[in-house]
Amino acid sequence: MQRQIIVVGLGSGDENQLTLGVWKQLQAADKLYLRTDRHPMIAMLRNNGIKYESFDKLYESHSTFEQVYEAITDALLALAAAAPTPVVYAVPGHPMVAEMTVQLLRARCPKQGVALQLLGGESFLDQAFLSLGFDPIEGFQLLNGTDLSVHSLNPQLHTVIGQVYDTHTASDVKLTLMELYPDETEVVVGHALGVNGEEKIHRIPLYEMDRLTDYGNLSLVWVPRSNQERARSRTFARLHEIVEILRGPEGCPWDREQTHRSLRRNLIEEAYEVLETFDEEDPEHMAEELGDLLLQVMLHSQIAADEGEFTVLDVIQTLNEKLIRRHPHVFGAAQADDAADALANWQEIKQEEKRSKGIDPEALPLLSGIPRELPGLMRAYKLQKKAAQVGFDWPELDDVLEIVESEWEELKEAISIYSHKEQHEELGDLLFSVVNLSRFLKIEPEEALADANRKFFDRFGYIEQQLRLKGKRFDQTDLQEMESLWQEAKKVLKIDNT
Known part of the structure; x- marks a missing residue:
C-alpha cells in the first residue's frame, strides 16, 4: 500500500460549518495529528472522543515559524513512512489558505513517494466575507501580517491581512499600513469570525490598531477598498494614471504637445534644481524637486508609449534587471568586500553586456561612453580622468600650473592681436587647463x-x-x-x- 497523508481543514471554528466529508475522515482516523490544538473545533473532537496529537510543542523548540513548519513537515513524512495506514493531518481553516505546512507537503511528498490528499474546510475568508459584508469580486487581496510589505498594498482593493496573532504583529502591520494610508483610516479588526459566542469585530482608526489587546490565532484585519485621493496619491499607479490623462485626448493641451526634444531643457533644469536642494537642509523641498524630476521620466515614457515604442513599465523592468545583474555580490554568489570591489564588478559586467550585443569593448574609442550633453566642466573633467587612466597625464602639480599660466598668456595675446574666433579657442583651452588643475587638487570643478x-x-x-x-x-x-x-x-x- 502506498504511503499517504490526508490533510483536512477544520474550518473557521464553528462546528456547524464543518463539512461532512471532513467529519467522517476525522472519525475514521487511526491517529489524528493537529498543527495546533488552539482552535475552537478542538472541543468538538474531545467531546466525541477523537484522539489526537498536536505539534504545538514544536513552536516552543524553534525560533521562527519557518523552522516550525519545516519540522512539522519532517515529522509528518516520517510518520507516513512508518504508518501502515494513511496519516491524517488537520489544520485550521482550509488547507490551501495561509497554511505553509501544506505547501511544503505539496512540494516534498511527490519526491518521497507519498500520496497527498487534501479535503477542504471552510476558511476564515468565507466568514470574513459574511461577517464583514464585502464582495471580493470588487477587488480583493489576502496578505500575511507577519511579512507585510508596503509594496503589496493597493488601496483600490479590499485588503484582508491574516495571521495577526498578537499586539506586536498588529503594531508592525499598523506601521506598514500607515506608510500608505492616512492615520485616521477606518480599519476593521475581527476575532473568531463566525464562531458563535466568540466573534468580535472592532471598527477603529488605523492609529489605534495596536491598542487592542485581544489578538489571537483567529484574528484578522480588513482595510476596505477606497478611491480616496489621499491614499491613492501615494502609489506609483496613480502617478502613471495622471500622466496618461494629461497626455490623453481630454488632457492638458500643453502636455499633449510635448516631445522628447521640446522637453530636453526641462529635464536638465529639473536635475539641477534637485542638486540645489542638497545644500538647503530642507527635506520637503528636496522631495518636491525629486518629484519634478520623476515627472520628466514619466512624461518621456508616456510620449514613447503614445508612439508605440515602450512604456514606463519597460523602463522599470530594464532598470530592475540591470540593478540585479550588476550587483552579483548582493543578488548572486559574487563577493565584494569594499566599494572598489563593487565598482570593479559593475564595470566588468558592463563590458560583458556590450559583448553580448556584439560590441567589442576593446575596439571602442577610449573616450566613448562620456555623454556629449554633459555640462562643459563636467565633461572636461571626465575626459581628462579617463585619459589619465592610460598614462596621458602630467606627472606633477607644478606641470599643470605651468600649463595654466601658459594658456593664460596665450589668451591675453589673442585678446590683443587675434580675432574673436581665436579668442574663443584660447579661452576654451584656458578653462580646460583649469579643469585639469582642479582634478590634480581633487576638487570637482562643477x-x-x-x-x-x-x-x-x-x-x-x-x-x-x-x-x-x-x-x-x-x-x-x-x-x-x-x-x-x-x-x-x-x-x-x-x-x-x-
Whole structure:
C-alpha cells in the first residue's frame, strides 16, 4: 500500500460549518495529528472522543515559524513512512489558505513517494466575507501580517491581512499600513469570525490598531477598498494614471504637445534644481524637486508609449534587471568586500553586456561612453580622468600650473592681436587647463564653480539689500559704492557663515 497523508481543514471554528466529508475522515482516523490544538473545533473532537496529537510543542523548540513548519513537515513524512495506514493531518481553516505546512507537503511528498490528499474546510475568508459584508469580486487581496510589505498594498482593493496573532504583529502591520494610508483610516479588526459566542469585530482608526489587546490565532484585519485621493496619491499607479490623462485626448493641451526634444531643457533644469536642494537642509523641498524630476521620466515614457515604442513599465523592468545583474555580490554568489570591489564588478559586467550585443569593448574609442550633453566642466573633467587612466597625464602639480599660466598668456595675446574666433579657442583651452588643475587638487570643478556662483549670488544680494535700505535703486548708485558694499558683504557674510 502506498504511503499517504490526508490533510483536512477544520474550518473557521464553528462546528456547524464543518463539512461532512471532513467529519467522517476525522472519525475514521487511526491517529489524528493537529498543527495546533488552539482552535475552537478542538472541543468538538474531545467531546466525541477523537484522539489526537498536536505539534504545538514544536513552536516552543524553534525560533521562527519557518523552522516550525519545516519540522512539522519532517515529522509528518516520517510518520507516513512508518504508518501502515494513511496519516491524517488537520489544520485550521482550509488547507490551501495561509497554511505553509501544506505547501511544503505539496512540494516534498511527490519526491518521497507519498500520496497527498487534501479535503477542504471552510476558511476564515468565507466568514470574513459574511461577517464583514464585502464582495471580493470588487477587488480583493489576502496578505500575511507577519511579512507585510508596503509594496503589496493597493488601496483600490479590499485588503484582508491574516495571521495577526498578537499586539506586536498588529503594531508592525499598523506601521506598514500607515506608510500608505492616512492615520485616521477606518480599519476593521475581527476575532473568531463566525464562531458563535466568540466573534468580535472592532471598527477603529488605523492609529489605534495596536491598542487592542485581544489578538489571537483567529484574528484578522480588513482595510476596505477606497478611491480616496489621499491614499491613492501615494502609489506609483496613480502617478502613471495622471500622466496618461494629461497626455490623453481630454488632457492638458500643453502636455499633449510635448516631445522628447521640446522637453530636453526641462529635464536638465529639473536635475539641477534637485542638486540645489542638497545644500538647503530642507527635506520637503528636496522631495518636491525629486518629484519634478520623476515627472520628466514619466512624461518621456508616456510620449514613447503614445508612439508605440515602450512604456514606463519597460523602463522599470530594464532598470530592475540591470540593478540585479550588476550587483552579483548582493543578488548572486559574487563577493565584494569594499566599494572598489563593487565598482570593479559593475564595470566588468558592463563590458560583458556590450559583448553580448556584439560590441567589442576593446575596439571602442577610449573616450566613448562620456555623454556629449554633459555640462562643459563636467565633461572636461571626465575626459581628462579617463585619459589619465592610460598614462596621458602630467606627472606633477607644478606641470599643470605651468600649463595654466601658459594658456593664460596665450589668451591675453589673442585678446590683443587675434580675432574673436581665436579668442574663443584660447579661452576654451584656458578653462580646460583649469579643469585639469582642479582634478590634480581633487576638487570637482562643477562643485567649485557652484560654490563660487552661490557666493556671488549672496554677496550681490547683500548689495541690493543695502541699497534698498538706503532708499536707492541700481540706477541711483555707481560702481564705487557697489564695490564698497561688495567688500562689506565679504566680511559680513563670512562672519554669518562661521
